[in-house]
Amino acid sequence: MSEDIQFDVAVIGGGPAGVMAAIRAAQKGARVVLIDKNEQIGRKLMITGNGRCNITQAEFDLPELVAKFGSKGKFLFSAFNLFGPSQLMDFLEGENLKLKVENSGRVFPSSNKSLDVIEVLKKILRDNGITTLMKNAVRDVEIKNSRIERLILKKGAIVAENYILATGGKSYPVTGSDGSGYSLAQKMGHKIVDPRPALTPLEIKNFPLEKSQAISLRGVELNVYQNGKKKFSQSGDLIFTHFGISGPAVLNVSREVGVLLKNGPVEIGLDSKPQLTREKLDEILQKELEKNSAKKIANLSFDFFSPKFWDLILDLAKIDSQINNSRISRKDRHVLIELFKDMRLEVAGLSGFERAMVTAGGIDLKEVDSRNMRSKIVSNLFLVGEVLDLDGPTGGYNLQMCWSSGYLAGENAAEKVLD
Ligand SMILES: Cc1cc2nc3c(=O)[nH]c(=O)nc-3n(C[C@H](O)[C@H](O)[C@H](O)COP(=O)(O)OP(=O)(O)OC[C@H]3O[C@@H](n4cnc5c(N)ncnc54)[C@H](O)[C@@H]3O)c2cc1C
Incomplete structure (x- = not known):
């Protein structure tokens, strides 16, 4: 021209x-x-x-x-x-x-x-x-x-x-x-x-990201904490990535998390089963462990979580995945339930413009x-x-x-x- x-x-x-x-x-x-x-x-x-x-x-x-x-x-x-x-x-x-x-x-x-x-x-x-x-x-x-x-x-x-x-x-x-x-x-x-x-994924620190990458969870609840105090919650879907967490629930809290980060560290409590109480979850877990007592804990399969997520939970609970279900103690069960209901994720920061929606x-x-x-x-x-x-x-x-x-x-x- x-x-x-x-x-x-x-x-x-x-x-x-x-x-x-x-x-x-x-x-x-x-x-x-x-x-x-x-x-x-x-x-x-x-x-x-x-x-x-x-x-x-x-x-x-x-x-x-x-x-x-x-x-x-x-x-x-x-x-x-x-x-x-x-x-x-x-x-x-x-x-x-x-x-x-x-x-x-x-x-x-x-x-x-x-x-x-x-x-x-x-x-x-x-x-x-x-x-x-x-x-x-x-x-x-x-x-x-x-x-x-x-x-x-x-x-x-x-x-x-x-x-x-x-x-x-x-x-x-x-x-x-x-x-x-x-x-x-x-x-x-x-x-x-x-x-x-804005609407940006969160980077997470001190977490086995290689193991968790690509795990996706539907209908979770994210509880956002600062100084031990719960600030707010958000429900929705979540996906673990190679740097942290993303998905609609995460993107929708990113703005407020960004504001909180200016005042100090932020932690997320991930409840992967918000519709089940700790007691109900323990009841289900106990039943499955008894039914499959001769099997290895690594192979325990519930209807409602993927083997990959279970593997992550066992890793975080520091439970040897090769032991039999019969050897899982009450204390172990308690640790597992806490990981399902309140898995703590330390926020390292918001992703930048490269990944923001x-x-x-x-x-x-x-x-x-x-x-x-x-x-x-x-x-x-x-x-x-x-x-x-x-x-x-x-x-x-x-x-x-x-x-x-x-x-x-x-x-x-x-x-x-x-x-
Ligand atoms: C990964 C991702 C997923 C998303 N998913 C959704 C979704 O599912 N639903 C939803 O509602 N929103 C979604 N969004 C947000 C949505 O895509 C944006 O809000 C929307 O595209 C913005 O539209 P826009 O026309 O304003 O600008 P853009 O879509 O950014 O378009 C701007 C255009 O201007 C051109 N341009 C810029 N400067 C110049 C220049 N100087 N000369 C000539 N051309 C120029 C660019 O090349 C570009 O093509 C998503 C965003 C991302 C990044």
């Missing part, structure tokens, strides 16, 4: 927020260009939900949905009201993407493949005549009289009436969202609330009009998705925030030029 190319709306960033903004602006009749430095749209979207893409949450009550984003949730009222989970689901199903709602309310493509979501989005971009400029990063913006005049790209330049910044946060930078959007916004006069990793912090919401996502500083700029100072819990809420804010901005960015 040697000369500037002209469009009605230029969208910077081809993640879920930017793609939805581009689609909506084009549906309203605007000539739209979507720019991304990656080869394809939706690089991060591809790895969401463990490659299954937890598109949204089936939460159809507006105040409930808004409440999931804490004190900043009210900023999303207009966006969720215009294009919330039910509108998104109708839209995608209308494009022949079959969806399913799991028990937790998490919504996935029926095929369990993120790729299918991306293929549908690509088709909608094509059907709406949207120009896509891939492998081309926006390097700079030229501003005059509080308006963007031109985008300077790695290759060439773009001129548009309105611009939508959808560059994402700083987490998982390998996917393209490396924080460059913050620099662009800052250059245009926007304030950035200090970006921090989302970024907390970002463009200050005070400088954005929540009724249309327009910047209050640069008159022809709209801001959407994770680049904003917004982050929600796991379960599809973060993607819904991106779809909704993108849609609202696309609608308004197109209207202003076509009036």
Whole structure:
């Protein structure tokens, strides 16, 4: 490209927020260009939900949905009201993407493949005549009289009436969202609330991580302690990794754990059987030991835990896995029960941006009009998705925030030029 190319709306960033903004602006009749430095749209979207893409949450009550984003949730009222989970689901199903709602309310493509979501989005971009400029990063913006005049790209330049910044946060930078959007916004006069990793796994110390790696547990309870005092609890699924623990229950406590860590060490008490009391568990264990008294403890199999987890428990209990069940004492049983009900994990720290699902912090919401996502500083700029100072819990809420804010901005960015 040697000369500037002209469009009605230029969208910077081809993640879920930017793609939805581009689609909506084009549906309203605007000539739209979507720019991304990656080869394809939706690089991060591809790895969401463990490659299954937890598109949204089936939460159809507006105040409930808004409440999931804490004190900043009210900023999303207009966006969720215009294009919330039910509108998104109708839209995608209308494009022949079959969806399913799991028990937790998490919504996935029926095929369990993120790729299918991306293929549908690509088709909608094509059907709406949207120009896509891939492998081309926006390097700079030229501003005059509080308006963007031109985008300077790695290759060439773009001129548009309105611009939508959808560059994402700083987490998982390998996917393209490396924080460059913050620099662009800052250059245009926007304030950035200090970006921090959020929904992040926890690193654990003094623990046999080689042995525990890849053990996954469903429906556990995490009790978070500081100075011996229980601070709060969280239920959900958990997975041990090579550095510590992850999974929805862990990600959802990471924010509060991060706050506690500033004041001193934090310990997690993992209850892997929250629905059973210690007494009930002992009763079951005792029965199994008696029934299989001639067998080795390593081979004791309950219905409700995996051999790998049992192996870890025996290791932590310092019980020789080759002894017979008949040799397990009352004291041994007590140690085993405690490990099931209150396995202590010392938190070494939060994982950084490399492994965080989302970024907390970002463009200050005070400088954005929540009724249309327009910047209050640069008159022809709209801001959407994770680049904003917004982050929600796991379960599809973060993607819904991106779809909704993108849609609202696309609608308004197109209207202003076509009036
Ligand atoms: C491992 C993982 C799993 C997740 N799972 C889920 C889930 O199941 N459900 C859920 O709700 N959320 C999930 N999330 C969070 C969700 O993926 C993000 O919140 C969402 O992708 C943010 O969308 P976005 O469009 O704002 O930004 P991104 O998806 O980050 O897209 C931003 C795009 O902008 C491009 N870009 C950046 N700077 C420039 C530039 N200067 N020039 C050109 N292009 C640029 C990037 O290349 C990128 O493609 C997950 C996140 C991770 C990391």
